[in-house]
Amino acid sequence: MTLKRFFAFCLFLMCQIILGQNDSITSLKEVLISDKNLKKYSASQSVLKLNDSIINKNEALLTDLLNFNSTLYFKEYGRGMLSTVSFRGTTSSQTAVIWNGININSQMNGSTDFNTISGSDYNSISVKAGGGSVIYGSGAVGGTVHLNNDLLFFNRFENNLRLDYGSFNTIGINYKTSISNKKWSTQIGFSKNSSTNDYKYLNRYTWRGEQRWNQNGQYDIITLSANAGYKFNENHILKLYTQTSNTDRNTSLITESETKSKYINGFNRNLLEYDGNFGKLKTNFKTAYIFENYQYFADNSTKYYTYGKTENLITKLDVDYNLFKSTHINGIVDYSRTNGYGSSFGSHIREISSASLLLRQDIGTNWKNELGVRKEFTSNYKSPVLFNLGSSYKFNDWYNLKLNVSRNFRIPTYNDLYWDEGGNPNLKPESSYQGEIGNVFTFKNFTWTQNFYYMKITDMLQWVPGANGIWTPQNQDKVNSYGTETLLSWKKSYGKNIFAANTTYAYTVSQDEKTKNQIFFVPFHKATGSVSYSRNKMSAYYQILYNGFVYTRADNNPDEIINDYTISNIGIDYDFKFLDSFKLGFQVLNLFNKDYESLENRPMPGRNFNMYLTLKF
Amino acid sequence: MKFSKLLLIALSISLFASCSSDDNDGPKGAYDNGFFILNEGSSDAGTVSFSSNDFTIFTKDAYKAENGADVLGKFVQNIFFEGDKAYIIAGGSNVISIVNRYTFKLIAKVDSGLANPRYGVVKDGKAYVTNANSYDSVTDDYIAVINLATNLVESKINLNTTGNRIIEESGKLYITDPMGSDKLSIYNINTKTLEDPITIGSGSDSIEEENGTLYILRPSYTQSSEIIKVKISDKSVSKIEIPESQGVAGYLDIENNQIYYTVGNSVYSINTAATTASISPMFTASSDIGYLYGFAVKDNRVYLSDGGNFKTDSKAYIYNLSGSLLKELTVGVGPNGFYFND
Numbered sequence: 019m020t021l022k023r024f025f026a027f028c029l030f031l032m033c034q035i036i037l038g039q040n041d042s043i044t045s046l047k048e049v050l051i052s053d054k055n056l057k058k059y060s061a062s063q064s065v066l067k068l069n070d071s072i073i074n075k076n077e078a079l080l081t082d083l084l085n086f087n088s089t090l091y092f093k094e095y096g097r098g099m100l101s102t103v104s105f106r107g108t109t110s111s112q113t114a115v116i117w118n119g120i121n122i123n124s125q126m127n128g129s130t131d132f133n134t135i136s137g138s139d140y141n142s143i144s145v146k147a148g149g150g151s152v153i154y155g156s157g158a159v160g161g162t163v164h165l166n167n168d169l170l171f172f173n174r175f176e177n178n179l180r181l182d183y184g185s186f187n188t189i190g191i192n193y194k195t196s197i198s199n200k201k202w203s204t205q206i207g208f209s210k211n212s213s214t215n216d217y218k219y220l221n222r223y224t225w226r227g228e229q230r231w232n233q234n235g236q237y238d239i240i241t242l243s244a245n246a247g248y249k250f251n252e253n254h255i256l257k258l259y260t261q262t263s264n265t266d267r268n269t270s271l272i273t274e275s276e277t278k279s280k281y282i283n284g285f286n287r288n289l290l291e292y293d294g295n296f297g298k299l300k301t302n303f304k305t306a307y308i309f310e311n312y313q314y315f316a317d318n319s320t321k322y323y324t325y326g327k328t329e330n331l332i333t334k335l336d337v338d339y340n341l342f343k344s345t346h347i348n349g350i351v352d353y354s355r356t357n358g359y360g361s362s363f364g365s366h367i368r369e370i371s372s373a374s375l376l377l378r379q380d381i382g383t384n385w386k387n388e389l390g391v392r393k394e395f396t397s398n399y400k401s402p403v404l405f406n407l408g409s410s411y412k413f414n415d416w417y418n419l420k421l422n423v424s425r426n427f428r429i430p431t432y433n434d435l436y437w438d439e440g441g442n443p444n445l446k447p448e449s450s451y452q453g454e455i456g457n458v459f460t461f462k463n464f465t466w467t468q469n470f471y472y473m474k475i476t477d478m479l480q481w482v483p484g485a486n487g488i489w490t491p492q493n494q495d496k497v498n499s500y501g502t503e504t505l506l507s508w509k510k511s512y513g514k515n516i517f518a519a520n521t522t523y524a525y526t527v528s529q530d531e532k533t534k535n536q537i538f539f540v541p542f543h544k545a546t547g548s549v550s551y552s553r554n555k556m557s558a559y560y561q562i563l564y565n566g567f568v569y570t571r572a573d574n575n576p577d578e579i580i581n582d583y584t585i586s587n588i589g590i591d592y593d594f595k596f597l598d599s600f601k602l603g604f605q606v607l608n609l610f611n612k613d614y615e616s617l618e619n620r621p622m623p624g625r626n627f628n629m630y631l632t633l634k635f
Numbered sequence: 636m637k638f639s640k641l642l643l644i645a646l647s648i649s650l651f652a653s654c655s656s657d658d659n660d661g662p663k664g665a666y667d668n669g670f671f672i673l674n675e676g677s678s679d680a681g682t683v684s685f686s687s688n689d690f691t692i693f694t695k696d697a698y699k700a701e702n703g704a705d706v707l708g709k710f711v712q713n714i715f716f717e718g719d720k721a722y723i724i725a726g727g728s729n730v731i732s733i734v735n736r737y738t739f740k741l742i743a744k745v746d747s748g749l750a751n752p753r754y755g756v757v758k759d760g761k762a763y764v765t766n767a768n769s770y771d772s773v774t775d776d777y778i779a780v781i782n783l784a785t786n787l788v789e790s791k792i793n794l795n796t797t798g799n800r801i802i803e804e805s806g807k808l809y810i811t812d813p814m815g816s817d818k819l820s821i822y823n824i825n826t827k828t829l830e831d832p833i834t835i836g837s838g839s840d841s842i843e844e845e846n847g848t849l850y851i852l853r854p855s856y857t858q859s860s861e862i863i864k865v866k867i868s869d870k871s872v873s874k875i876e877i878p879e880s881q882g883v884a885g886y887l888d889i890e891n892n893q894i895y896y897t898v899g900n901s902v903y904s905i906n907t908a909a910t911t912a913s914i915s916p917m918f919t920a921s922s923d924i925g926y927l928y929g930f931a932v933k934d935n936r937v938y939l940s941d942g943g944n945f946k947t948d949s950k951a952y953i954y955n956l957s958g959s960l961l962k963e964l965t966v967g968v969g970p971n972g973f974y975f976n977d
Contacts, residue, residue, distance in 0.1 A: 225705055225744055272680060273708045273728040275746035317750075322771040482944060483926045538946075570679070573947040618679050619706065 052118035052259060052291060054302065055153050055336075056144060056164055058346075059376060061386040062408025062422040064456050064469050066145045066505060066522075073137040074632065075550070075559055075589060077607065078182065078190045078211040079239075080135040080143070084163070086546055086561045086587070088145045089503050089524035091568075092132065093539050096270040096620045098215050098237045100281075101133040105160030106147065106471060107499035107528025107540045109478075112428050112448070114150065114157035116164045118259050118289055120306050123157045125328040125356050126363075128431040130163075134265040134283065136209045138180065138192040139241050141168040147469060147503060149424035149452045152374055152390035152406040153350075156429040159450050159475065167259060169203040169247040170196070176598075177635050184605075184628030188213040203247040212238040215270070217623035220613035224274060232621075234278045235270035239263065253295035261287045268318065272619045280318035285310045300338040307331055326360030328432065348376035350392075363436035370396040370429075384412035399430060402449050420456035425449065430491070434479055440490040448493070450475040467505040474498055496531035514553050521547040535574040541566035541582075555593040562586040570618055583614035591630075599634035663719075664737025666697060670938070671721075671974040672929070673711050674967025677945040681711030681725060682967040684951075685739075688977065690962045695948075698723075698732070701739040707732050714974045717757040717783060721976075724752045724764065731755070731764070733786065736976055748779055748788025756803040758824055760784060763808055765798040766791075773797050773815035778808065778822065792829070794820055804844045804867065811839040811851060819851065819865065833870050835863045841887040841896075845907055850894055852887035860884035862894065862912070875905075877912045886930035895932040900924050902937055902954075918958025923950070931973040936961065940970035 056065070068087055076083040081101040084090045090113070091104045102110035111128030114121050115135075123130050137143060143165055150158035175197050182190030194207040215235035222230040241263040248256045264284040271278070286309040294301045311327040334352040341347050351373050359365040374392035381387070388408040394401035408422035430445040454471035477493035484490045504523040511517070523545040528537040536542070543566030550559035567582045569575070591603030604627070611625040662668055669687040676682065685697040694700050698707055708728025715722050721736035722745075729752065731745040755764035762781040769775055778792040778801070797815030801808055807830070810820040818832035819839065841852040849865040860883055862875040877884050877898060885897040892907045901916035920927075920939050928942030928949075935956050943949030951970055953962040 222704065225741055273706060273725075273730060275730040275744075275749070276709070276728045277750065316771065317769055320769060320771075322769060324771075483942060571947045572944070575948060 052257065052289070053116060053164055053166055055119065055348075055376075056116075056146065056166075058348075059153060059378065059388055059390065059406075060146060061378075061410040062388055062420045062456070063150075063454070064147045064420070064458075064467055064503070064505070066147075068143045068145070070138075070141060073140075073143065074180070075548075075561070076137065077628070078136050078138065078192070078209075079133045080137050081132040083137045083143065084132065084145065086563050087520070087522070087548065088546070089147070089505075089522045089544060090145065090161075090163075091524075091526075091539075091541055091544050091565065092616065094133070094616050094620065094622070096215075096232060096235055096617075097217065097623055098133055098213060098235065099267070099270055099620070100131050102129055103132060103163075104540050106473060106501065106524075107497075107526045107537060108160030108473075108475070111157055111431070112159035112450075112475075114154050114159075114162045116154055116162050117261070117287060118165070118167055119304065120287070120289060120308070120332060121155045121157065122285075122287065122308060124310060124431070125330060125358055125368075126310070126312070126326045126360070126432045128157060128428065128434075131283075133237075134239060134263070135165070136192070136211055136239060136241055138194070139207055139209050139243050139261070140165045142166050148422060148454050148471065149406065149426035149450065151404045151426035152376070152392040152424065155372070156427060156447070159426045159428055159448070159452075159473075167205065167243070167245045169205065169245060169257060170198055171200055171203050171247070171249060173199050177633070179633045179635075180630060181632075182211075182628055182630045184213075184607075185626035186213050186215050186217050186623070188215070188628065190630070201249050205243070205245045207241075207243040209241045210239070212236075217626065219621040220611070220624045222621060230274070232623075233271045233274060234268040237265065237267040239265045239267075255293040257289075257291040257293070259287070259289040259291070261285075270620070277317045278319070280315040281312065282315075283310075283312040298340040300340075302334075302336040302338070304334040304336075305332065306334075324361040326358070326362065326432070328356055328358040330354060330356045344380040346378050348374075348378075350374045350376065358432045358436075360432070362438055363432050363441065364438060366432065366436050368396070368398050368432075370394055370398070386410040398435070399445060399447055401429075401447060402427060416460050418456075418458040418460070420458070421454070422456070423451075423453045425451050428479075430479065434491045437491075440481075440484070440488045442491050445479065445491060446477050446493050448475060448477050448479055463508055463510045465505075465507045467503070469503040469505075470501075471503075472498075472500040497528060497537060498531055499526065499528040499537075501526040501528075516552045517550070519547070519549045521545065530572070533573075535572060536569055538569045538572050538574075539580075541568045543582075555595060556590070558588075558590040560586065560588050565616070578618075580616060580618060581614075583612055585612050585614060586610065591632075597633055597635040599632065601630075601632040603630045603632070604628070605630070662737070664735065664739070665692070665694075666739050666976060667737045668977045670933075671697070671714060671976060672940065672951050672964070672966045672970050673714060673723075673972045673974065674949075675711050675969040675971045676709060677968050679968070680706035680708055680728075681969070682707065683711065683714070683723065683739075684964070684966040684970070685976075686962075686964055690953075690964075693964060695966065697739045698734070698741075701734075702741045705741065711971075712752070713754045713972065715755040715757060715762070716974075716976075717762070720783075721974075722755060722757075722762060724755060726751050726753060726767070731762075731781075743786050745781055745786050745788065748781075748791070750777075752779065753799050754801050756801050756808065757783065758803045758806070758808075761789075763792075763801060763803065763822075763824075765794075765801050765810060767797065767799070776815070778810070792822055792827075794829070796820060796832075800840065800842050802842050802844055802849075804849075807867075809842060809844075809849055811842045813838055813840055819849075833865060833872060835865065835872060836861065836874075839863065843887060843889040845889045845892065848907070850887060850889055850907070852884055852896060854884045856883055860898070862887065862896065873910070875910060875912050877903075878914075881912075885927050888930060888932045890932045893932075895930075895937065897927055897930050897939075900927055900939075902939075902958075904956075917956065918954065920954065920958075921952060921960070924952065929970050929972045931975075933973075933975050938973040940966070940973070942969050942971070945969045 094101045105113040115130040147161045178194040180192040192209045219230040243261045289306040292303045308330040356368045372394040376390040390406040392404040406424040427447040427449040452473040457468045459466040475497040478495040509518040528540045545564040548561040571578045589605035594600040672684040682696045708725025710727035712726040729749040751767040753765040776798040808822040817837040821830040851863040853861045859879040860877040882899040887896040901919040903913040924941040926942040929940035931938040937954040940951040951964045
């Protein structure tokens with residue numbers, strides 16, 4: 019489908035459902051989020067928040083949620099396999115994933131695999147476009163993805179259970195219990211998502227004429243979470259977040275005769291946080307221990323494997339001082355020590371300290387300004403001074419203008435520095451300058467966000483073959499990215515009928531400065547759309563995703579592309595109103611049975627089905 | 636080089652090719668009278684390019700052109716021929732695709748019994764293919780014996796060391812070992828036994844046979860690279876040292892009693908009877924070649940390929956013996972070898 023047709027289609031859908039109006043009522047309760055700076059220092063940038071009602075409409079793994087609901091582009095090595103992101107035309111290690119305020123991108127390869135994360139383990143997932151290295155550190159270049167667990171302090175005992183069963187023996191078990199009163203709040207969660215993932219490849223046959231299918235694609239992801247908060251009083255709060263996960267995944271084959279391999283990875287994250295309020299002075303102290311490991315079995319019939327592990331200890335002190343009425347200053351010092359060891363990079367300790375200063379000022383209620391500076395101190399690499407400068411001005415009820423300029427970076431990983439052979443200990447971080455203009459128009463039930471950005475990235479790390487055939491990373495390329503993002507959101511209710519529609523569209527040009535070629539695996543166009551309708555106990559929704567073509571090669575060889583594709587899902591659920599809520603739902607994924615892939619020779623499944631049951635009690 | 640001169644050379648070559656061809660039946664298919672360039676690929680499957688000897692016909696992806704969506708597999712490593720058939724080894728996919736060497740149409744695949752296959756030879760209706768097996772072990776390598784009538788692996792010969800390049804001579808297989816040991820493995824096909832290996836030094840790679848002598852190139856990054864000569868009759872070993880100052884040797888080929896070998900981007904030549912290395916190269920190839928990755932000499936032409944960046948299409952270069960560039964071809968990703976089909 020061409021883009022024009024896509025928009026016409028969205029418009030058509032929206033016209034169909036513009037009906038009367040009735041503001042929905044949102045109840046306000048005190049919510050404590052860990053990632054406070056996401057709220058405090060994002061006035062001049064665009065943040066897309068996906069709450070649990072959206073999370074629940076998508077497949078369990080995070081790739082699917084973000085693919086259908088944001089401008090992020092994903093490259094998947096088959097369904098459920100390794101999934102890497104590109105945000106605003108950047109690389110997979112230039113999007114930082116932030117768990118309750120802590121950067122959790124792998125210390126080993128710099129990126130996050132979005133198919134190892136289950137969306138339902140979090141209360142909300144936010145996507146913040148643009149630079150954020152001053153607050154979030156390495157990798158916050160294209161943008162950041164925030165996984166947040168919220169702690170609520172009121173009397174409740176609530177259980178949520180969701181069971182999924184779908185095609186290819188896809189099984190999901192997600193359970194969450196929240197127990198809280200005015201002093202205590204706990205949340206314990208368990209999720210398990212697995213699939214034999216043996217789907218047929220549409221229209222593909224072996225040389226013997228047999229139907230090809232996804233072999234060795236099974237996965238099993240288990241995550242346990244426990245979060246607790248204790249209020250000593252209104253001014254002193256202690257919080258603990260922990261999460262342990264294990265992903266046991268085989269790797270699907272390109273040809274049937276390949277050696278079957280397996281990749282097991284896991285993490286353990288612990289975060290202890292103290293909030294103290296001393297009038298004009300507020301402190302937030304965080305200490306976190308993050309363990310990450312992988313084992314790769316090149317042949318899963320043998321016991322041989324390669325491995326890597328990192329242990330990362332982070333301590334962070336954030337002091338917020340209210341200078342005068344409308345001006346706050348934050349001083350943040352942090353220290354991070356990583357101990358990494360693996361079969362391919364030996365054993366190395368990395369210590370990084372940093373100091374940052376943030377300033378925010380509200381002039382009246384309509385004008386907000388932000389300023390931030392950060393400098394890292396480490397013996398591992400030369401670190402640039404990072405900064406962030408932003409302003410948001412509300413001209414009137416319906417128009418808000420946002421400006422932001424920032425300098426961000428991505429530090430070399432353990433693999434880059436220490437890989438044996440080829441690691442290069444003399445690397446500089448990749449660094450970027452970025453400017454953006456955001457426009458937010460709000461009319462009654464309708465919000466339109468239009469962002470424009472320009473980004474210049476230098477010292478891009480590239481692994482290149484050296485003189486003696488050993489690959490080694492070099493700081494070499496420069497990339498210029500620019501583009502625009504459109505986010506539209508609309509919600510209306512008419513009597514008992516509630517309608518909502520959301521669309522996103524990204525136009526992305528990401529060019530190698532020297533060759534002027536589009537960076538490979540960055541689509542010029544990506545669009546998503548969703549409409550939902552609910553009435554009483556019933557709700558129905560439809561999602562559509564358009565991914566423009568991508569080059570697979572740096573030279574933009576026109577013969578080497580992944581074709582564009584449009585896929586859609588439809589779902590319906592009904593609440594039997596047994597217990598607090600007893601919903602039975604049914605989804606058809608890839609409704610039109612589209613034969614597509616996001617990486618060459620990695621076909622995705624055709625039309626498939628999912629059934630779910632959600633219980634609240 | 637001037638364009639007119641290039642044309643003249645191309646013309647003379649095509650004349651020469653058509654005169655010397657005593658094949659009265661004409662070409663047996665679109666891929667006759669030319670050469671294949673093997674492109675190993677990287678994250679995606681490998682491909683095979685074809686050029687006619689006179690360069691008038693070029694097909695970048697011959698397998699796709701003839702067989703559509705089917706792929707050769709990952710890391711295309713080697714082609715060997717038998718009769719009208721070409722056997723294409725894709726090491727990363729444990730598969731050998733068997734095609735008609737003149738039409739390139741798929742006939743069958745050998746798709747079981749292989750584990751990281753590397754190189755193959757044929758003797759008396761059987762193919763002998765080295766298998767690196769697990770890269771975590773240097774002692775689990777084996778030779779898969781493939782019955783070419785059934786295209787099935789019928790037995791395995793354990794090498795107990797690394798096995799890589801392989802040649803067959805007078806009923807014996809000679810296998811070089813690039814990493815496991817300093818030995819040359821020998822297998823006697825008739826007695827089905829491994830003979831005592833010959834110590835030749837570690838890191839041995841290219842191997843060729845001419846008039847009862849094996850010529851083996853032993854590149855070294857830490858000392859002088861060497862050309863090892865092994866006299867088959869008495870297993871005596873002699874060495875030709877390549878001055879370390881010239882650089883690290885790459886590949887070796889033998890044509891008309893001349894040993895051709897590469898050091899960096901330079902091509903050297905000595906007589907097979909020589910006992911010392913050449914002090915100056917025949918010529919130095921284009922500096923555009925960042926990483927010389929394939930090499931062959933045939934009918935007074937030198938074929939060189941650039942591994943490139945292994946992400947985009949790379950190039951093959953064909954020179955005459957005096958170092959004039961005859962042709963530059965844009966081939967696939969990671970071109971690693973040339974195979975002649977006439």
